[in-house]
Amino acid sequence: MGIKVAKFGGSSLADAAQFRKVRAIIEADPTRRYIIPSAPGKRDKDDYKITDLLYKCHALAQEQRCFSAVFNLIKERYLTICRELGLSLDLGPELAEIEARIKAGASADYTASRGEYLNGQILAAYLGFVFVDAAKVICFDAEGRFDAEKTHAILSQELSRYPQAVIPGFYGSTPDGQIRTFTRGGSDITGAIVARGVNASLYENWTDVSGFLMADPRVVKQPKPIREITYRELRELAYMGASVLHEEAIFPVREAKIPIHIKNTNDPDAPGTLIVSDNGNLRTPGSITGIAGLKGFTIIAIEKTLMHSELGFGRKLLSVIEDHGISFEHMPSGIDTISLVIADSQLNNKLDQVLTDIERVCQPDSIEVFHDIALIATVGLGMAYTPGIAAKLFTALAQGGINVRMIDQGSSEINIIVGVENKDFEEAMRRIYYAFVPPETEPVC
Numbered sequence: 494m495g496i497k498v499a500k501f502g503g504s505s506l507a508d509a510a511q512f513r514k515v516r517a518i519i520e521a522d523p524t525r526r527y528i529i530p531s532a533p534g535k536r537d538k539d540d541y542k543i544t545d546l547l548y549k550c551h552a553l554a555q556e557q558r559c560f561s562a563v564f565n566l567i568k569e570r571y572l573t574i575c576r577e578l579g580l581s582l583d584l585g586p587e588l589a590e591i592e593a594r595i596k597a598g599a600s601a602d603y604t605a606s607r608g609e610y611l612n613g614q615i616l617a618a619y620l621g622f623v624f625v626d627a628a629k630v631i632c633f634d635a636e637g638r639f640d641a642e643k644t645h646a647i648l649s650q651e652l653s654r655y656p657q658a659v660i661p662g663f664y665g666s667t668p669d670g671q672i673r674t675f676t677r678g679g680s681d682i683t684g685a686i687v688a689r690g691v692n693a694s695l696y697e698n699w700t701d702v703s704g705f706l707m708a709d710p711r712v713v714k715q716p717k718p719i720r721e722i723t724y725r726e727l728r729e730l731a732y733m734g735a736s737v738l739h740e741e742a743i744f745p746v747r748e749a750k751i752p753i754h755i756k757n758t759n760d761p762d763a764p765g766t767l768i769v770s771d772n773g774n775l776r777t778p779g780s781i782t783g784i785a786g787l788k789g790f791t792i793i794a795i796e797k798t799l800m801h802s803e804l805g806f807g808r809k810l811l812s813v814i815e816d817h818g819i820s821f822e823h824m825p826s827g828i829d830t831i832s833l834v835i836a837d838s839q840l841n842n843k844l845d846q847v848l849t850d851i852e853r854v855c856q857p858d859s860i861e862v863f864h865d866i867a868l869i870a871t872v873g874l875g876m877a878y879t880p881g882i883a884a885k886l887f888t889a890l891a892q893g894g895i896n897v898r899m900i901d902q903g904s905s906e907i908n909i910i911v912g913v914e915n916k917d918f919e920e921a922m923r924r925i926y927y928a929f930v931p932p933e934t935e936p937v938c
Contacts, residue, residue, distance in 0.1 A: 495694025497525045500662060500684030503534025503542060504701040505758035506612055509577035512619055518699070518761050519620060527652060527691055529662045529684040530616050532608025533570055543567055543608040551604040554595050564592050571611050582618045584611060603672040606664035609680065613661030622657045627683060630690075631665025633673040639665070641686075641745070648690035660687055681742035685753075689745040696746050696753045698738065703757040704766030705735070707783045707930065712922045717930060719783055720764060723771040726782045726872050729908045733870040735785035738768075771874065779882065780875035781929045786922060788915045790822065791840060792863040792899060793833045795851065800829045806855065807831065813850045817843050822868070823901045823910065834868070834899060834912065863898055867918035870910045871925055877906040886911070889928035895921050 501515050519525045532543040546567050553560035568588050575582055591607050610626070617624035630648040632640040644665070652658060662680025664672055675682045681698060688696035708716040722730075724747045727738070738753070746753055753768040800806050807824075810831065814821060823834040840847070848860060876882045883902075886909060890897060899912030913921045 495524055496527070496691050497522065497695045497697055498527045498529065498684060498688040498691065498693045499525045499697040499699060500529040500680055501531065501616075501758065502680070502698075502700045503531040503544075505534075505699050506530055506532075506616065507534045507536045507540075509574050511758065512574065512578055512616065514758055514761075515616070515699070516620060518758065521761075524694075525697070526657045527687050527693075528616065528620070528622065528657075528659045529680055529687055530609060530612045530659065531662055531680040532612050533574070541566065543570060543612075544605055547604050547608055548601065550595050551599070551601045554598070560595070561592075564595070567608075568592075571615065574615055578615070578619055580615065580618050582615060584614070587611065587614070600672065602664065602674045606661075606672050606674050609661035609663045613659050617659035620657075620659065622659045623655045625651060625655070625658045625660045627661050627664050628666040628670070628672060630660065631683060631686065633665050633667045635668055637667065637673050639675070644686060645690055648687065652687070652691050675741070678742075681738055682745075685742045685745040688751050689749045692749070693751055696751055697756055698742075698753055699756050699758045701757065701759060702755075703760055703763035704755045705730075705783065707781075708922060708926050709735075709785070712919050713784075713926045716926065718764075719766050721767045721769060722782055723769055723874060725771050725907060726874060727768055729870060729872040730783050730785045733785040733868065733872075733910070734787040735783065743768075779879045781871055781873035782875070783873070784869065784871050784922060784926055786867055786869035786918060788865075788867040788918055789837045790866040790868055790912065791835050791837055791844065792866055792912060793835065793848070793851070794830065794861040794863065795832065795855065795857045796830045796859045796861075797855070797857040798829055800831065809854050810851065813854050814847060816850070817847055819843065819847070823899070825899060825901045832899065834866070834901075865915040866898060866912045867915050867921075868899075868910055868912055869918070869921055869925065870908050871929075872908045874907050876909070883909060885928050886925055889924040890921055893917075893920055893924040895924065 499519065505511055505515055519528065534542050546563055549563050550560040553563065571584055575584060595604050614624055630644065630651050632643040632647060634640045660683065662683035664674045666672055684696060684698060703718065705719045705722065706716045707719055710716055724743060727743065750770045754765055756765040757763050814833065819835060819839045821833045821835050825832050851860060871886060895913055895917045897911050897913060901910045
């Protein structure tokens with residue numbers, strides 16, 4: 494019988510009622526043996542995330558200002574959860590120590606990590622599972638970099654001692670015992686690390702949505718859910734702005750070929766989205782998996798006669814943007830043309846100087862700049878080697894009167910990226926989506 498690792502996000506553990514849902518989910522399947530909790534999230538739109546409150550406490554303490562009012566909000570949330578769950582767990586001493594350490598100048602990492610630490614203790618007590626402090630099994634090196642090999646060895650050995658355990662997400666420790674955190678959303682990473690450490694058959698990521706959707710519901714009305722997606726497709730969509738798993742959470746389980754199941758704590762019977770390794774089989778030839786996009790790009794289009802035969806032209810061009818500390822998103826090219834697609838946030842008032850340096854270093858015949866560009870990625874393994882995919886996409890855009898300013902297709906042929914003007918972004922998304930997923934009734938575009 495396989496082992497399942499289940500990570501529950503902040504919305505899944507925001508209050509006592511959510512804790513009860515989580516316990517019902519865990520008890521419904523005895524293979525759910527290792528549980529990773531986040532800190533309590535918002536109970537409603539006007540509420541606060543505990544992690545945000547902890548960061549606020551740290552900021553006030555650093556300014557030598559009183560943070561007791563903010564800390565009391567944190568304290569009351571945890572004590573209320575314990576009381577409403579009928580737990581005899583006494584968090585008073587822990588809370589007092591945390592408050593004292595923040596006041597004494599504890600680091601931001603230590604302060605923020607206490608949200609998961611306390612929630613983990615509550616969940617372990619409520620489930621009757623062993624509590625394993627992540628600081629003992631998630632290892633960072635002296636420079637604060639995650640140490641995957643050391644973590645895997647220690648974590649595997651420690652968890653082999655317990656048939657069931659709760660391991661709080663988001664943090665670990667350095668060799669000298671200092672608490673270090675992953676970036677925000679890091680509980681996803683912890684869950685993936687634990688899944689690999691116990692050689693799980695499945696990593697479940699429980700949140701407040703029933704998996705991923707094929708498009709942004711703010712743009713496309715009621716997009717269809719994605720039932721299954723490969724790691725490759727997921728990475729392409731995440732890169733283009735789709736709200737998916739924390740990027741670093743993919744790699745530990747992908748390496749071990751452990752599937753991830755995105756599930757909804759508030760609707761546990763919903764099928765969710767299963768993330769799997771690519772086995773080379775097309776599920777539906779000609780189909781797409783999803784669409785994602787972002788606004789706010791600039792295209793620098795450069796033309797020079799016989800560019801293709803000028804040795805080192807690309808290197809010289811890229812050295813210019815590297816010297817300015819700029820990274821590019823795409824670089825489509827032709828025989829005598831090459832374009833750089835750069836996020837506006839990267840340019841950050843550097844454009845004029847970049848153009849001057851390109852003129853000086855590359856001596857092009859002409860440079861054109863196109864502002865207010867949006868990128869849209871259409872992704873799917875079913876697109877690869879399927880005739881007519883590009884025609885369907887560009888026909889849909891043409892019928893909508895949308896001008897395409899850039900086209901880029903990855904070498905893997907599982908995505909096509911188009912650049913359109915920002916003002917056409919939403920309409921282009923809808924046109925592409927409905928070209929591949931015909932609506933039951935005609936959409937209002």
